[in-house]
Amino acid sequence: NAGVTQTPKFQVLKTGQSMTLQCAQDMNHNSMYWYRQDPGMGLRLIYYSASEGTTDKGEVPNGYNVSRLNKREFSLRLESAAPSQTSVYFCASSPNPPSGTITEQYFGPGTRLTVT
Amino acid sequence: AQSVTQLDSQVPVFEEAPVELRCNYSSSVSVYLFWYVQYPNQGLQLLLKYLSGSTLVKGINGFEAEFNKSQTSFHLRKPSVHISDTAEYFCAVSRITRNKLVFGAGTILRVKS
Numbered sequence: 001n002a003g004v005t006q007t008p009k010f011q012v013l014k015t016g017q018s019m020t021l022q023c024a025q026d027m028n029h030n031s032m033y034w035y036r037q038d039p040g041m042g043l044r045l046i047y048y049s050a051s052e053g054t055t056d057k058g059e060v061p062n063g064y065n066v067s068r069l070n071k072r073e074f075s076l077r078l079e080s081a082a083p084s085q086t087s088v089y090f091c092a093s094s095p096n097p098p099s100g101t102i103t104e105q106y107f108g109p110g111t112r113l114t115v116t
Numbered sequence: 117a118q119s120v121t122q123l124d125s126q127v128p129v130f131e132e133a134p135v136e137l138r139c140n141y142s143s144s145v146s147v148y149l150f151w152y153v154q155y156p157n158q159g160l161q162l163l164l165k166y167l168s169g170s171t172l173v174k175g176i177n178g179f180e181a182e183f184n185k186s187q188t189s190f191h192l193r194k195p196s197v198h199i200s201d202t203a204e205y206f207c208a209v210s211r212i213t214r215n216k217l218v219f220g221a222g223t224i225l226r227v228k229s
Contacts, residue, residue, distance in 0.1 A: 040221055041221055045217075048215075103167060104165065105160075108159050
């Protein structure tokens with residue numbers, strides 16, 4: 001049982017390049033989330049998916065797109081990377097029902113992205 | 117909307133001393149409250165959570181937190197810290213009817229020998 005896995009662990013991009021961050025969970029959780037972590041700002045929600053086939057914007061969605069490929073996988077895409085997107089990105093999953101209250105989230109190890 | 121304020125960005129403390137990490141939240145509706153810990157270069161893991169019932173919640177690694185509704189606080193405490201407790205700690209809140217968390221900015225706990 002690997003929990004939540006993320007690839008890659010590290011990535012350096014040039015401004016304007018695109019890339020996809022991958023996330024997978026093996027806990028049969030309904031909900032999945034993408035956050036970014038910046039110093040002094042805590043974690044901010046980019047997008048989330050309450051269930052397979054649905055996605056919703058979080059607090060800071062601009063410049064990102066997501067795909068909930070199936071129940072296990074939730075990817076985050078940067079179409080045209082900007083230096084402001086330099087951050088650590090975390091994926092998380094939660095067992096709560098799609099319309100239910102969150103009671104716990106499980107986090108992946110993170111992807112450290114630098115955009116030059 | 118909910119918001120979380122962690123009152124200290126860094127807390128230095130000597131080993132075996134007690135520590136309190138402060139968290140205040142703002143919400144017009146009932147909420148659930150969480151503390152997460154992030155060790156260097158790792159993801160977050162849940163320390164403890166308050167959903168309902170007793171306002172004193174015990175978590176892993178000897179941590180506990182007390183929910184105070186009148187003061188809208190959820191402070192984290194440990195009576196005696198170890199070097200291994202050095203990490204960043206995040207307070208988070210969710211509305212009871214929603215499935216999203218709002219995080220505070222984090223408090224870095226530095227335990228010195």
